[in-house]
Amino acid sequence: MAGTLNIRRILDAKGTRDVFMLSQDVPLSTVVREACARKMGAVLLSGPDGKLAGIITERDVLHLCNRRVDFDHTLASSVMQKNLIVARPDDDINCVMDLMVNRSIRHLPVVSDQGLEGIITVRDLMFAIRKSDREAVDEFVKYLQTAMPVREGDPKVNQEDVSRG
Numbered sequence: 022m023a024g025t026l027n028i029r030r031i032l033d034a035k036g037t038r039d040v041f042m043l044s045q046d047v048p049l050s051t052v053v054r055e056a057c058a059r060k061m062g063a064v065l066l067s068g069p070d071g072k073l074a075g076i077i078t079e080r081d082v083l084h085l086c087n088r089r090v091d092f093d094h095t096l097a098s099s100v101m102q103k104n105l106i107v108a109r110p111d112d113d114i115n116c117v118m119d120l121m122v123n124r125s126i127r128h129l130p131v132v133s134d135q136g137l138e139g140i141i142t143v144r145d146l147m148f149a150i151r152k153s154d155r156e157a158v159d160e161f162v163k164y165l166q167t168a169m170p171v172r173e174g175d176p177k178v179n180q181e182d183v184s185r186g
Contacts (some may be wrong), residue, residue: 028117028131029110032139032148040139042067045074045098049085052077052097063128065140066101073137075101078128107132107140118146 041059042054045066046136052064056079068074077097085092107130108117121129121143131138 026114026149026153027110028108028112028114028141029138031114031141032110032131034149034152035139035141035145040065040137042073042137043097045096045101047097049077049082049090049092049095049097049100053082056082062142063140064097065130065137069094071128073132074098075103076105076128076130077101080127103167105130109133110138114146114149117132117141118143118150121146148151 030089042065043055044070056064063076063078065073106124106126110131110133127143128140130140
């Protein structure tokens with residue numbers, strides 16, 4: 022993959038920038054219902070101004086269940102994570118991966134000066150790194166095939182075999 026592998030490229034690869042967000046004023050039962058229906062591991066929450074105000078993750082829900090919180094009568098705003106750690110679109114993927122691993126973050130909002138750009142997951146980063154590594158190997162094999170002349174008796178290298186490795 023030519024160029025720097027940054028968060029913007031991951032968002033572009035995901036295809037959609039439409040990010041589902043609920044109002045922070047909904048009950049927890051709504052957050053859980055929507056997360057389940059949409060197969061989401063985290064729900065972003067907006068404040069009165071419509072901007073990103075917080076997040077509730079699967080792990081948060083487990084802790085709330087353990088505390089026997091009443092999901093029908095507790096507002097998301099009262100239990101959401103408010104001091105969000107976010108990524109910026111131009112952040113390097115390796116720095117973001119380190120941040121997510123060191124802080125045990127699985128879902129990371131991406132914010133620019135224009136506002137919320139998307140959300141990435143550890144899985145998104147792993148797929149991007151794997152694809153980047155595979156493309157780098159393919160480029161190296163192509164380079165070797167053009168840079169090094171094949172001599173009589175040299176074994177042939179099947180590029181498909183190299184790419185699968």
